[in-house]
Amino acid sequence: MTLLRATGGCTFAEDPARDAPRARIIWRAALDPAALEVDAAPTAAKDPERFDPARLAPFLTIARHATGREYAVLSDGRRRIRLDVVTGSLQEGAVVLSYRLAGIHGAKARVLTLRRLLALCVHARFSPSLFPPDPRVARWIEALRVHDALEAGACQREIASALWPDLAWREGEGGDAQRSRLRRLVLEARALAAGGYRELLRARR
Template sequence: MIDDLPGADWCSEDAYTELLQCDRRFFAWEWLRRSRRYRRGWLRREHLPRAAARQMGLMGWIDPAIAAPRARPIWSVAIDPAVLDGWPAEPSRFRPLAQDMVDLLSVAPLVSVEVSAEAEHWLLSDGHWAIRLDLHEGTLLGGPLLIEHRMSGLRSLRPRLTALRQLASLAERGALAASLMPREQRAAQWIVELRVADAMLAGASHQEMARRLFRNAIAPQGWRVESAAYRSRIQRLVRRARARLADPLGGPWFAEQRS
């Protein structure tokens, strides 16, 4: 059953290496695709209302077998504070310049879209970084468009301003500047937590996890006493993994973008 499958081979470090280059929204996907609720929803998706995916934070269903960086989750504005809100600009208010027009066809390999009654929900991503844009009214499906970006608030502006700078860089260069792709400082720790979750789903014991993750640091015998510190560490990791599986979007994936 899909409920019982780990997200990756926890015994292989290589299975998680690509995540070192991914932004935190892809860690959110890695936890969501491992959750039993999401996996069951995926299996029943044809019998569920369209809004069911949104209840799990996504604008549309994605096969939980697809790992980052191949996955392209389009997160809902309800949970992702970095989503840009755009409207077609009124010609009477702006004098359009060619370089100001948004042409997503020019970066077509990076583009995914979900269309709803409210908007076109666009994602631009190479699987490591992501830019989200909701276009209200009009369409970007027909070619270049001058977009008016609307923002409000002060503190909450920061993630959207970063997204706007990324969009401008992508439009100008066809790629993101390195300075706009900062590496997640806690990626290595988050990967360890994912490996422990996969080990749990695979039925591994605490000792097996410790010997695989910490290798020669674990005493060959009597590990409960001789390697008590590592045993405690595994127990903490297991508790964290269980909490993440129960609430996959409750981590720092979106909340810290608001800070």
């Protein structure tokens, strides 16, 4: 369990030196439409309806606000499930979870989170079929690489060479399409770095 360190839209932000598969970032629910609010009621260890935090401990990270409210993320490094514990605690043994869902459009992402959570509880692993690949991720990774290159002082030719090593940099009119592609990535990278990254969770609903 970790006390909250709020920054950049997170209720809990990891040490930036930690590699991505091991990082556990807990975004504020206002930025993460898939965050599922739950109430946790203590129950017997043999209750068939129990949620057992100890069983899922390798995946579970919990952050606690000064008010006592808990925020949790279950992740294997590639996939994640976000829970806001409105009442009760996930740190005191087995519990029965009640799920807070309301509305129509607002509930869609949370219903998917609930399905993912139920599958994880049953199988003790993340269900690949409930986490389909997002085709936009490759573009976001390119933008991140461009941002890092710009911060390091790289020129356009150097950035293009790193991104597309099999495509020779072309000067003049012959390279217009390549430069246009790179300019779009530069604009996207700067927009993400300026705070646009907070919209990525909404974009993945």
